[in-house]
Amino acid sequence: AIELDQVPHEIQGIVKAVNGLLDRLDKALSRERRFTADAAHELRTPIAALKVHAYNLRLSTTHDEREQSQQHLDAGIHRMERLVAQLLALSRIENGGGTPAHRRIDLTATVQRHERDCAALGAADGKRIRLAAEPATVLGDEPVIDALVRNLLDNAVRYAPPDGTIAVRVGRDGDRAMLVVEDSGPGIPEEARERVFDRFHRELGTGVEGSGLGLSIVAQALQLHGGEIALDTSPTLGGLRATVTLPAV
Numbered sequence: 001a002i003e004l005d006q007v008p009h010e011i012q013g014i015v016k017a018v019n020g021l022l023d024r025l026d027k028a029l030s031r032e033r034r035f036t037a038d039a040a041h042e043l044r045t046p047i048a049a050l051k052v053h054a055y056n057l058r059l060s061t062t063h064d065e066r067e068q069s070q071q072h073l074d075a076g077i078h079r080m081e082r083l084v085a086q087l088l089a090l091s092r093i094e095n096g097g098g099t100p101a102h103r104r105i106d107l108t109a110t111v112q113r114h115e116r117d118c119a120a121l122g123a124a125d126g127k128r129i130r131l132a133a134e135p136a137t138v139l140g141d142e143p144v145i146d147a148l149v150r151n152l153l154d155n156a157v158r159y160a161p162p163d164g165t166i167a168v169r170v171g172r173d174g175d176r177a178m179l180v181v182e183d184s185g186p187g188i189p190e191e192a193r194e195r196v197f198d199r200f201h202r203e204l205g206t207g208v209e210g211s212g213l214g215l216s217i218v219a220q221a222l223q224l225h226g227g228e229i230a231l232d233t234s235p236t237l238g239g240l241r242a243t244v245t246l247p248a249v
Helices: 009-059 063-094 107-123 142-159 214-225
Strands: 103-106 128-133 137-140 165-173 176-183 228-233 240-247
Touching: 009 063, 009 107, 063 107, 103 107, 103 142, 107 128, 107 137, 107 142, 107 165, 107 176, 137 142, 137 214, 137 240, 142 165, 142 176, 142 214, 142 240, 214 228, 214 240
Parallel strands: 128 165
Antiparallel strands: 103 137, 165 176, 176 240, 228 240
16 A cells, blocks of 8 residues: 555545555455365365265165165265355355345254264264254354354364264253353363464364364354354363354244
């Protein structure tokens, strides 16, 4: 940008317009870079699930096993197609391209759907997911809520150790819908719990690969929906406990 006090008064209007254009271009490029990183992060888990289902299909020895694996594979491909649409919707929201279409969303069904995929991924390492589900409905933008749930469960499965446990609970607490995700992983030190919501921030020493985008996507989704998240230590599993609340319908 060019400083206005460094140019003649007669052309300051033009310089101001050029500065505004450069600023908008810089913001647009930043949004595109963030979207590319988000897309790579979001697509990793469903691609891994497809690989698991394809592997199971190859190992199937009976007609029933092949049929079940094929159904899982078809469902995974459908979810992949849906995820691409969701990423585009997220990009439009972040870019200010439109107002989120708020409607009734069955939060419990959303959690159950992602729990099935995460359970398939974790089973290879002996990881177990315990799900306690009660009815909960929220008013919001479906792609954004979907991304919120997916990232919370994906984080828990990735950070839980082999043969570890993930506990998921969804339901209502008064006029709030609640989603609690706990794991038996290393957790997050108290002094680092605010930083983990920053894009690309990753705590060292966890031994888990990642882009550092999962919790930042969660925070963005909650900001759009008047929700809140609290991080602490799981009293039963010893790892991280993430408690999300949203206005319930």
